[in-house]
Amino acid sequence: MSSAPRKSVLSVKDLHVSYGAISAVKGISFEIFAGEIVSLIGANGAGKTTTLRAISGLLPCRGEILLNGRPTSSIAPYNLVTHGLVHSPEGRGIFLNLTVEENLKLGAYRRKDTQDLPREMEHCFELFPRLKERLKASAGTLSGGEQQMLSISRALLSKPQVLMLDEPSLGLAPRIVQQIFQIVQKLNSEGITILLVEQNARMALKVSHRAYVLETGKVRVSGEGRVLLADPQIQAAYLGH
Amino acid sequence: MEEFLQHIINGLNLGAGYALIALGYTMVYGILQMINFAHSEVYMIGAFSAFYGSRFFNLTEHPGWGSFFAALALAIVACSSLGLLIERFAYRPLRNSPKTNALITAIGVSLFLQFSGQVVFGADPKLFPSVLEDYALWTYGNVQLRLFDVTILSVACVAMLLLNFFIQRTRVGTAMRAVSFSFRSATLMGINVNTIIMVTFIVGSALAGVGSVLLGLKYSKIDPLMGTLIGLKAFVAAVLGGIGNLPGAVVGGLLMGLSEEMVVAYLSSTYRDALAFGLLIFILLVKPSGLFGQSKVEKV
Ligand SMILES: Nc1ncnc2c1ncn2[C@@H]1O[C@H](COP(=O)(O)OP(=O)(O)O)[C@@H](O)[C@H]1O
Ligand SMILES: [Mg+2]
Numbered sequence: 001m002s003s004a005p006r007k008s009v010l011s012v013k014d015l016h017v018s019y020g021a022i023s024a025v026k027g028i029s030f031e032i033f034a035g036e037i038v039s040l041i042g043a044n045g046a047g048k049t050t051t052l053r054a055i056s057g058l059l060p061c062r063g064e065i066l067l068n069g070r071p072t073s074s075i076a077p078y079n080l081v082t083h084g085l086v087h088s089p090e091g092r093g094i095f096l097n098l099t100v101e102e103n104l105k106l107g108a109y110r111r112k113d114t115q116d117l118p119r120e121m122e123h124c125f126e127l128f129p130r131l132k133e134r135l136k137a138s139a140g141t142l143s144g145g146e147q148q149m150l151s152i153s154r155a156l157l158s159k160p161q162v163l164m165l166d167e168p169s170l171g172l173a174p175r176i177v178q179q180i181f182q183i184v185q186k187l188n189s190e191g192i193t194i195l196l197v198e199q200n201a202r203m204a205l206k207v208s209h210r211a212y213v214l215e216t217g218k219v220r221v222s223g224e225g226r227v228l229l230a231d232p233q234i235q236a237a238y239l240g241h
Numbered sequence: 242m243e244e245f246l247q248h249i250i251n252g253l254n255l256g257a258g259y260a261l262i263a264l265g266y267t268m269v270y271g272i273l274q275m276i277n278f279a280h281s282e283v284y285m286i287g288a289f290s291a292f293y294g295s296r297f298f299n300l301t302e303h304p305g306w307g308s309f310f311a312a313l314a315l316a317i318v319a320c321s322s323l324g325l326l327i328e329r330f331a332y333r334p335l336r337n338s339p340k341t342n343a344l345i346t347a348i349g350v351s352l353f354l355q356f357s358g359q360v361v362f363g364a365d366p367k368l369f370p371s372v373l374e375d376y377a378l379w380t381y382g383n384v385q386l387r388l389f390d391v392t393i394l395s396v397a398c399v400a401m402l403l404l405n406f407f408i409q410r411t412r413v414g415t416a417m418r419a420v421s422f423s424f425r426s427a428t429l430m431g432i433n434v435n436t437i438i439m440v441t442f443i444v445g446s447a448l449a450g451v452g453s454v455l456l457g458l459k460y461s462k463i464d465p466l467m468g469t470l471i472g473l474k475a476f477v478a479a480v481l482g483g484i485g486n487l488p489g490a491v492v493g494g495l496l497m498g499l500s501e502e503m504v505v506a507y508l509s510s511t512y513r514d515a516l517a518f519g520l521l522i523f524i525l526l527v528k529p530s531g532l533f534g535q536s537k538v539e540k541v
Contacts, residue, residue: 110431
């Protein structure tokens with residue numbers, strides 16, 4: 001990557017999160033610059049989801065989280081989306097009691113510039129034509145893959161500056177996984193900074209500029225995606241060699 | 242047969258009242274999974290604010306639609322404000338504590354309002370103000386369809402249609418359904434969950450206010466403990482329809498009103514109130530999720 005000064009969009013410093021007596025995140029620090037795809041990878045239970053939840057203000061935490069230089073502790077969690085931080089959560093966070101269309105519109109719940117919305121929805125349908133067919137259907141009737149498409153589309157309608165995706169490939173057929181990762185890259189090329197959480201480390205490292213490997217609540221190594229991909233230790237531990 | 246028709250009319254009136262109150266129970270339950278036991282006292286306060294408001298504004302001097310809607314507005318404003326206060330100061334501080342704490346608090350608020358009512362309004366029953374004059378619109382043999390009957394049914398209908406429009410078609414209504422599904426996911430959409438919960442209490446309490454004026458017209462006696470039995474029956478109606486389910490609350494309310502009327506007419510008025518308890522026990526044993534409730538598993 002270029003050595004020009006880069007703008008830090010999201011900066012996490014010495015983050016600690018616990019669930020009661022269980023400490024899930026033990027002093028994680030990382031930084032994301034404008035225009036990057038950064039992934040957090042690591043085994044199940046490493047603390048990836050917990051980290052994203054803490055960033056979104058859904059869990060109490062210690063440490064500092066800066067969004068465009070501003071501490072997120074000074075922003076109510078429900079206002080983060082208006083500051084450009086958008087989170088497609090683990091489990092996809094779809095409202096199964098609403099229709100697909102209502103779910104999509106909730107993505108734009110806080111937007112003032114709603115005149116662009118129809119065009120942006122069309123853009124989502126270009127990415128995921130299936131959603132257009134299911135627009136009036138109850139979201140509860142969607143397959144896992146369709147729910148994932150809905151979750152990503154809905155997040156896009158929030159107009160993210162930083163998009164956090166928690167395991168977008170989980171439980172999907174290989175063909176759809178490919179498609180999801182292609183879309184992640186496409187969105188990035190359209191200017192969205194992406195924080196990607198994945199257990200599918202190989203795919204994640206391939207598309208990421210940089211990555212952090214989490215182990216039991218701590219960052220074990222970090223580096224450029226393709227460097228980590230070639231690292232024998234990483235290969236042994238996370239890529240199944 | 243004529244007699245039966247008359248009982249249907251009466252039962253529907255009573256049922257419409259139960260339905261309006263049941264909607265408040267079911268809305269709050271749908272969002273907070275909590276039974277707002279103070280809702281019956283919100284209903285009682287609605288009747289008393291119409292009573293004192295009518296006196297203050299001399300509404301009974303010129304009975305008619307103006308006075309009726311003024312009384313309705315008074316009850317709605319009083320109930321919404323009270324519902325809002327109860328949520329803000331009694332329930333919200335307990336939002337993250339175990340459900341039993343909120344439940345006990347709800348019962349406490351309910352008792353507090355009942356006894357405060359007795360102190361402030363006096364324990365003696367009062368007559369609901371005649372803000373509207375009743376007369377027979379249509380007579381067929383012994384069957385009468387009176388102005389109050391039509392008023393009660395149409396106002397209840399309009400209130401329910403407005404509610405349905407609000408919940409299904411508006412931005413805030415959609416947010417309300419989203420919050421009822423998951424606080425966390427709703428927050429990620431930028432929805433202020435506290436605001437939506439406040440709106441839920443305001444709307445649910447307003448419906449109890451509407452119910453208090455409609456039933457006040459028809460049954461005329463009001464007292465500080467009037468909420469207990471009606472509240473219980475409306476609650477049973479909500480459980481019957483499947484608590485958390487809005488159309489269920491309406492159907493449950495109407496069934497409750499109709500069956501109470503029929504029990505009194507064809508069995509004995511002794512069983513009037515036993516019906517609700519019997520029904521509650523029966524539902525809990527046979528189908529706790531109610532007529533329309535699906536035992537849904539919510540993922541967070
Ligand atoms: N709601 C919870 N209550 C208690 N412990 C939790 C909860 N969620 C996660 N944990 C624990 O926190 C640790 C990190 O979990 P998580 O952040 O979900 O990991 P990952 O997303 O990397 O799989 C795990 O040990 C997990 O058991
Ligand atoms: Mg996870």
